[in-house]
Amino acid sequence: MPLSFYSVFVWIFLEYSCLALLFHSGLSLYSFLSIVFGTAKDRPxxxxxxxxxxxxxxxxxxxxxxxxxxxxxxxxxxxxxxxxxxxxxxxxxxxxxxxxxxxxxxxxxxxxxxxxxxxxxxxxxxxxxxxxxxxxxxxxxxxxxxxxxxxxxxxxxxxxxxxxxxxxxxxxxxxxxxxxxxxxDAVKYKERFFFYLFIFFYFLIFIRFFVFICF
The missing domain is CATH 2.60.40.10 (Immunoglobulins)
Known part of the structure; x- marks a missing residue:
C-alpha cells in the first residue's frame, strides 16, 4: 500500500512538473518574442x-x-x-x-x-x-x-x-x-536566419527536457 501511494505521488508530481515546465517555457518564449518584436516596432x-x-x-x-x-x-x-x-x-x-x-x-x-x-x-x-x-x-x-x-x-x-x-x-x-x-544579397536574410535558428534550438532543447522528465 505505501508503495502504491508513493507511485501515485511520483506520477502526480511528474505530471505537474511537465505542466509547469511547459507553462514556464511558453511564458519565456512569449516574453522573448514580445521584447524582440516590441522593440523593433517601437523604434523608428x-x-x-x-x-x-x-x-x-x-x-x-x-x-x-x-x-x-x-x-x-x-x-x-x-x-x-x-x-x-x-x-x-x-x-x-x-x-x-x-x-x-x-x-x-x-x-x-x-x-x-x-x-x-x-x-x-x-x-x-x-x-x-x-x-x-x-x-x-x-x-x-x-x-x-x-x-x-x-x-x-x-x-x-x-x-x-x-x-x-x-x-x-x-x-x-x-x-x-x-x-x-x-x-x-546574403546580408538581406542573415539576421532572419539567425533568429529562426535560435527558435529552432530553443524548441529542440525544450522537447528533449520535456521527453526526459515526462517519459
Missing amino acids: QVIGSLHPIVAVLGGDVILPCHVEPQLDVEELTVEWWRADVPPDPSDTQSDYRYVHRYHDKHHEEDMKKPAYAGRTELFTDGLKHGNISLKISNVMCFDKGSYRCQIPQLGSSSIIEVTVAPPKRIGSPPQCSWRKDVIK
Whole structure:
C-alpha cells in the first residue's frame, strides 16, 4: 500500500512538473518574442521604395528612402552601399567604401567607391525631416543593382532595387547588356536566419527536457 501511494505521488508530481515546465517555457518564449518584436516596432524604421526604381542611362535618379515616424537624423550616420558588388582586389579599401556616407554632419567623399565619386548626394535640408533619399547623377550601366540605405544607430535598413533603361530618344546608345548575377544579397536574410535558428534550438532543447522528465 505505501508503495502504491508513493507511485501515485511520483506520477502526480511528474505530471505537474511537465505542466509547469511547459507553462514556464511558453511564458519565456512569449516574453522573448514580445521584447524582440516590441522593440523593433517601437523604434523608428528606415523605409525604402518597395518597387524597383528605373534609372535612365546618362540621366539622374533619386532612390527614395526615409525614416518613419519622422525623425531628425542630422546628428546620426546615414550609409548607402552596394551589397551585390564584390570587393575589388585592386582596392585595399573596397570593403569599407560606400556609395555615399554621411557621418558627424559631413559627407565623406573619401569613403565612396571610386565609381560614385562626385555622382551622389543627399538632400541635406531633408535630413531634419528624416529624408535620407539618395540622388545619383550621370547614371551608368553598372548602377543597376541592390542598394541598401541604413542608419546604424537605429539598427534599421532597407534595400532598393535599381534597373537602368536606355534614353528614349532617336540615336540613343543601345541598352546595357547584363550578365546573370552570380552574387546574391546574403546580408538581406542573415539576421532572419539567425533568429529562426535560435527558435529552432530553443524548441529542440525544450522537447528533449520535456521527453526526459515526462517519459
